Amino acid sequence: MTMLEIENLHATAGDAEILKGIDLTIRPGEIHAIMGPNGSGKSTLAGVLSGRAAFEVTKGSILYQGKNLQELDPEQRAREGIFLAFQYPVEIPGVTNNYFLKASLNAIRTHRGEEELDAMDFLSVVKEKMKIVEMPKDLMGRSINEGFSGGEKKRNEVLQMLLLEPKLMVLDETDSGLDIDALRVVATGVNHLRSPERSMLVITHYQRLLDYIVPDVVHVLSEGRIVRSGGRELALELEEKGYGWIEEAGA
Amino acid sequence: MKDALQSAQARFLAQATERIPPPAFVELRREATAAFTDRGLPTMKQEEWRHTNIAHLAGIEWAALHEPLAPPRSAIEDVATPIFACGLEVFIDGHHHPELHGSPGASEVETLGSTPAPPALLGRLADAKAHPFVALNGALACDGARVRVHGDDPRAVHLVFAQGSEDAASHPRVVIDAERGSRGTIILDHVSLAGARHFANSVVEVEIAEEASLDLVILQRAGGTSFHVGHVAGRVERNGRLRTHTISLGGRFVRNDLEVVLAGEGAECTMNGLYLGLGEGLIDNHTWVDHAVPHCTSRELYKGVLTGSARGVFRGRVVVRPDAQKSEATQSNPNLLLSDGAEIDTKPQLEIYANDVKCSHGAAIGRLDPESLFYLRSRGIGEDEARGLLTRGFAAEVLSALPEPSLAEAMSAVFLEKLEATGQRT
Numbered sequence: 249m250t251m252l253e254i255e256n257l258h259a260t261a262g263d264a265e266i267l268k269g270i271d272l273t274i275r276p277g278e279i280h281a282i283m284g285p286n287g288s289g290k291s292t293l294a295g296v297l298s299g300r301a302a303f304e305v306t307k308g309s310i311l312y313q314g315k316n317l318q319e320l321d322p323e324q325r326a327r328e329g330i331f332l333a334f335q336y337p338v339e340i341p342g343v344t345n346n347y348f349l350k351a352s353l354n355a356i357r358t359h360r361g362e363e364e365l366d367a368m369d370f371l372s373v374v375k376e377k378m379k380i381v382e383m384p385k386d387l388m389g390r391s392i393n394e395g396f397s398g399g400e401k402k403r404n405e406v407l408q409m410l411l412l413e414p415k416l417m418v419l420d421e422t423d424s425g426l427d428i429d430a431l432r433v434v435a436t437g438v439n440h441l442r443s444p445e446r447s448m449l450v451i452t453h454y455q456r457l458l459d460y461i462v463p464d465v466v467h468v469l470s471e472g473r474i475v476r477s478g479g480r481e482l483a484l485e486l487e488e489k490g491y492g493w494i495e496e497a498g499a
Numbered sequence: 500m501k502d503a504l505q506s507a508q509a510r511f512l513a514q515a516t517e518r519i520p521p522p523a524f525v526e527l528r529r530e531a532t533a534a535f536t537d538r539g540l541p542t543m544k545q546e547e548w549r550h551t552n553i554a555h556l557a558g559i560e561w562a563a564l565h566e567p568l569a570p571p572r573s574a575i576e577d578v579a580t581p582i583f584a585c586g587l588e589v590f591i592d593g594h595h596h597p598e599l600h601g602s603p604g605a606s607e608v609e610t611l612g613s614t615p616a617p618p619a620l621l622g623r624l625a626d627a628k629a630h631p632f633v634a635l636n637g638a639l640a641c642d643g644a645r646v647r648v649h650g651d652d653p654r655a656v657h658l659v660f661a662q663g664s665e666d667a668a669s670h671p672r673v674v675i676d677a678e679r680g681s682r683g684t685i686i687l688d689h690v691s692l693a694g695a696r697h698f699a700n701s702v703v704e705v706e707i708a709e710e711a712s713l714d715l716v717i718l719q720r721a722g723g724t725s726f727h728v729g730h731v732a733g734r735v736e737r738n739g740r741l742r743t744h745t746i747s748l749g750g751r752f753v754r755n756d757l758e759v760v761l762a763g764e765g766a767e768c769t770m771n772g773l774y775l776g777l778g779e780g781l782i783d784n785h786t787w788v789d790h791a792v793p794h795c796t797s798r799e800l801y802k803g804v805l806t807g808s809a810r811g812v813f814r815g816r817v818v819v820r821p822d823a824q825k826s827e828a829t830q831s832n833p834n835l836l837l838s839d840g841a842e843i844d845t846k847p848q849l850e851i852y853a854n855d856v857k858c859s860h861g862a863a864i865g866r867l868d869p870e871s872l873f874y875l876r877s878r879g880i881g882e883d884e885a886r887g888l889l890t891r892g893f894a895a896e897v898l899s900a901l902p903e904p905s906l907a908e909a910m911s912a913v914f915l916e917k918l919e920a921t922g923q924r925t
């Protein structure tokens with residue numbers, strides 16, 4: 249079975265059509281990268297996949313593991329194994345990161361028919377994952393993302409991903425704003441989850457990330473359409489020449 | 500409405516003549532009865548009651564109980580969990596329940612119903628002539644507590660006011676002397692034994708002597724059918740510190756008045772409040788801080804959560820007297836509306852007569868942030884749970900300021916429980 253099958257997807261935000269006919273198929277174990285200019289619709293695609301209410305699918309279909317994704321609420325998608333690492337993780341005052349991650353993991357475990365973890369068991373699981381992303385301990389006791397540095401927020405996203413062990417991961421510019429060391433750490437975290445059963449959709453502006461997370465396919469999104477797909481050498485080419493040549497060639 | 504108020508007034512006045520009060524209350528009753536006879540119950544024509552209609556409260560024939568129930572300790576523990584402190588005293592329908600007290604700490608707790616003479620502070624800070632429900636309390640109070648805080652008392656005093664009988668009213672009175680240089684915590688905990696409809700009308704007078712510091716926690720968690728009117732009048736002397744925490748978790752009708760006079764230089768007052776309006780409830784907080792002398796600080800944070808068709812009222816009055824230079828006063832009243840039917844009237848009222856002062860205030864009315872909600876849901880947390888978490892997160896700023904972490908945790912759980920039990924959304 250395919251992991252994700254998108255056919256002729258059109259989506260709007262308000263009155264504006266942003267996605268204008270996307271076709272994309274991802275099989276288990278594959279890593280697909282999406283690159284493209286600012287405003288081309290990358291985050292919109294990620295939002296549509298995770299069930300963000302601001303977007304409306306007006307045409308086409310999305311099948312996730314054979315299921316019609318549009319029928320599922322955001323929480324149901326998460327429980328079924330879709331994970332979006334946010335481009336801009338949200339700060340939530342008054343709810344500790346620790347409480348949040350435990351509630352989240354337990355919601356997903358319950359859905360999988362597993363027992364909820366108590367505070368002690370959760371602590372030992374989360375500790376181990378925190379090591380992988382070199383996350384400072386005190387961030388667990390603080391409010392979700394509140395006052396976290398840009399890099400800490402991204403680490404927190406990857407930490408959640410490691411805990412929840414999703415099947416389809418959508419990473420929306422998880423590399424942006426990271427220094428070289430943080431980039432390596434985050435990539436290590438992501439690679440921890442690489443397996444023949446899991447797939448990833450990696451949105452990035454930089455070929456550098458793809459040195460660490462090596463994609464099977466690279467797509468170029470421009471004005472709401474995939475205008476080119478190729479191997480990882482496409483990313484190198486883009487880095488060198490920019491997007492102009494593709495957009496011209498496509499026109 | 501006038502007629503209803505007058506018959507309610509007559510019923511209460513009749514109760515005031517039914518029995519002779521305990522010795523400590525004789526003088527108070529005489530004066531307060533006169534004031535209550537004069538002024539009666541408030542109508543919406545009075546500025547302080549402009550948003551709050553007491554017709555429903557006045558329409559119920561509240562009984563005065565003379566023989567209190569004597570529930571077992573376990574019944575109290577069930578509703579007042581956790582029992583926070585060793586200095587525990589329990590009042591049922593306004594009467595002290597002698598069998599349930601805990602072991603005393605450094606603070607002294609006396610029950611006013613069995614004290615031979617009134618403590619000096621009784622009737623001195625809460626003005627029966629200015630406040631109709633203070634007058635009513637004075638006219639009918641027959642028990643309560645006097646707490647003297649000495650030295651440094653690490654153990655809180657926990658006074659539980661439990662309502663037991665249907666349609667009963669109680670008028671508890673509390674007097675607190677925080678003596679010079681002392682440190683203490685006092686928790687006044689209003690609970691309901693059986694979820695009966697009842698009316699509690701309490702008055703607290705609290706004096707913070709020089710260099711003393713006190714946390715005063717007022718919990719109102721008696722449930723959706725309770726009517727609660729509470730008046731706290733405080734006075735803080737030089738370098739004294741009073742921190743109030745007024746936590747109101749539901750109720751059919753809740754009105755809290757808090758007035759604090761900063762009477763000595765260097766006095767500080769922090770007023771924290773959290774109110775949860777549920778169902779058709781009304782929750783009204785009127786606060787008043789009086790900067791009477793220079794170099795005093797007041798900080799006020801009241802947060803409101805309203806759902807169903809609940810209505811909230813917040814009026815925060817800050818007065819800075821002409822010679823109270825170098826005063827610092829902040830006030831903030833953010834509100835979260837969880838339903839379309841919920842409402843809040845919020846209004847700061849700053850009266851600043853000195854020129855060298857730092858004062859700021861702000862009120863806000865908002866809804867749950869959709870992006871935050873989506874973030875939680877995208878991690879598998881169901882919508883209702885996510886809303887509950889965000890709402891509790893909103894309240895956390897006030898709850899986490901409670902004097903003991905265990906108290907903060909317990910109240911956070913009670914808050915969520917009340918919200919989930921009755922909290923509807925639209």
Ligand SMILES: Nc1ncnc2c1ncn2[C@@H]1O[C@H](COP(=O)(O)OP(=O)(O)OP(=O)(O)O)[C@@H](O)[C@H]1O
Binds near residue numbers: 261286287288292293
């Ligand atoms: N909720 C919305 N309402 C209206 N327009 C929107 C909304 N969300 C996105 N858009 C518009 O859709 C277009 C695509 O936005 P999107 O965020 O998907 O771009 P992107 O490819 O992720 O860009 P970047 O590289 O800058 O992150 C932009 O023009 C944006 O302004």
Ligand SMILES: [Mg+2]
Binds near residue numbers: 290291292335420
């Ligand atoms: Mg984007």
